[in-house]
Amino acid sequence: MNKEWWQKIDPALHLALVEKRLIETAREVDFIIDHGKISAGSRIVDIACGNGRHALKLAEHGYKVVGLDYNYELLKLGHRAENLTHFVRGNILQLPFPPQCFDLALSMWNSIGYFKAEIDNDNVFHEISRIIAPGGRLILQLNNPYKFVLDMAVQGRINEQGKLYYHTIEDYGQGVIHKTISFDHNTSRYSSRRTISDDNGNEVALSEHDMRHYYLPEIKKLLNENQIIIEDIYGSVGEELYSADSNEIIIIAYKKHRKW
Numbered sequence: 001m002n003k004e005w006w007q008k009i010d011p012a013l014h015l016a017l018v019e020k021r022l023i024e025t026a027r028e029v030d031f032i033i034d035h036g037k038i039s040a041g042s043r044i045v046d047i048a049c050g051n052g053r054h055a056l057k058l059a060e061h062g063y064k065v066v067g068l069d070y071n072y073e074l075l076k077l078g079h080r081a082e083n084l085t086h087f088v089r090g091n092i093l094q095l096p097f098p099p100q101c102f103d104l105a106l107s108m109w110n111s112i113g114y115f116k117a118e119i120d121n122d123n124v125f126h127e128i129s130r131i132i133a134p135g136g137r138l139i140l141q142l143n144n145p146y147k148f149v150l151d152m153a154v155q156g157r158i159n160e161q162g163k164l165y166y167h168t169i170e171d172y173g174q175g176v177i178h179k180t181i182s183f184d185h186n187t188s189r190y191s192s193r194r195t196i197s198d199d200n201g202n203e204v205a206l207s208e209h210d211m212r213h214y215y216l217p218e219i220k221k222l223l224n225e226n227q228i229i230i231e232d233i234y235g236s237v238g239e240e241l242y243s244a245d246s247n248e249i250i251i252i253a254y255k256k257h258r259k260w
Helices: 011-019 022-035 053-060 072-077 118-131 145-155 216-225
Strands: 044-047 065-069 085-089 102-107 132-143 164-171 175-184 189-198 203-212 228-234 248-255
Touching: 022 053, 022 132, 044 053, 053 065, 053 085, 065 072, 072 085, 102 118, 118 132, 118 216, 118 228, 132 145, 132 216, 145 164, 145 175, 216 228, 216 248
Parallel strands: 044 065, 044 102, 065 085, 102 132
Antiparallel strands: 132 248, 164 175, 175 189, 189 203, 228 248
16 A cells, blocks of 8 residues: 555655754744743643654743654654653544643644545544644644745746646755645645755655645634634744735634533
């Protein structure tokens, strides 16, 4: 049986991409603390945590955090921080937690929309809502498809399949990252292929993505259907107001006070 792309993320490439976001990680965690309304006893889960960069930074601030990811190799990269961080391997479609057990759920760095079937992507919102306690909060960080499509239209072209397409090369210190991206307007799906080549031109890592991008009205509808109410929307962790030109959609929301 062929694995989905998110089941075989290359740890080397993941670390290369994370390395470019170390400054952002500290700012993102400050944002989480400011808007998560958490205390020393708060129960926090970092969904699709990767190597645990947010969970570990929160632990440095004294918070107890559960980090969940499907990729075992990425979880192994997360070092335990004074027993304040606990890592769990699991599937976001069937979160291995009882109902209403967290005061704050995080989903950072565009970690929603991984599945091919729309019903599966929709059910992710149900699962996230299920594990948040009434009155508990959700912080959701997504790419902004309006800005994404605008940038692609400027930088790229329309390929033979009618999709927006472009290719970039980025330096990451120990070599280069080749990135090829396409976007299908009919399905709002984003596909990418990234390869890392070392200074000698040898390919040392590969990553492929195929995921759903969500426009803000779609997110509002899915959250509302699952008893989650949006409180604030930002365009960055710098707290700029969200607009079509923002790189991100960052949603601060809370779970309605009702029994599941």
